[in-house]
Amino acid sequence: MIEDALRYQTQGDDWAKRVALGGVVLFFGFLLVPLFTFQGYMLEVMRRVLRGETDTPPAWDELDLVDITVDGVRHTVVVMGYGLLLTLVLAIPGLLVLGGGLGGSEGLLLVGLLVAALLYFIGVLAMAVVLPVATGNFVRTDSIAAGFDRDVLSSVGTNRTMLMAVVMAFAVNILVSVGATVLGFTIIGYLVVPFLAFVGQSAIMYIWGRGFADAYEEEYGEPPLVSTTSTGGTHGSGPSTAGTTSDVNDPVGDSYADDSGRSDDTDESGFGTSAWDDVGDGDSGRHR
16 A cells, blocks of 8 residues: 555656656745645545546646645645644643643643643544544535534544554655655755655555545445546546436446556455455445
8 A cells, every 4th residue: 555655646657747846836835825736736636546546646737726726725724623623622731831830830730731741642643533534525525514524534533444544644654754854964855855745745645545435435335436537627526426316428337447547456346455454344334
């Protein structure tokens, strides 16, 4: 899984151009708008992975830059919502620290610091699990509100497959961070960092997408998104409509029907088995 994720952006004949443009967009992220564009591109990566289209990353020239930039802004609202929640939780021990300091109570001050450290650690772990699921559901429905769907957060967020994906994405983040640190020691290396970050973030979104897709299907008995024959645009498909009647002109088939979108280590579900071969089947389809 990790190897597939890191090689994701090197697929296709135009991979060098795609990575170069991604690095340039991230390099100008200090202007803020390119940062939202970068994030919107990453959401499109996840959207295609949710549809089972893992063989070809999105090409910059086939995307609507305004569309993906707005997508990035909307996703930022979701992230900020959870950031605000974490801040409010940490405010409780902060008040204890402030009260201990003002009251001259060293014991209360120490308790406040310890509680703050513990809550911060728990909060970071919770965010590491919640954000990938919230992002996946945001992409699945194209809705900010879906990023706060408690049913999906509780079911998919506690699914073993999704938790394993979170761990693997964290491992990729460490690898990329170490590589960026080493490159940062030289001027030339520092200039390469945005391009490495583009590949690394794509790998993380790839893993999040595969994990969410597998976990969602295990929990709800259907893929999160249906496949589409169109490669352009950022919203080419919507949530799975299993059980509904399609018009004769509508595209048919689920997101795993096209073998071209599968990795080499795939099973009949269309997703790789190397990462979580031993995931139990007991919870599969639990919410059908």
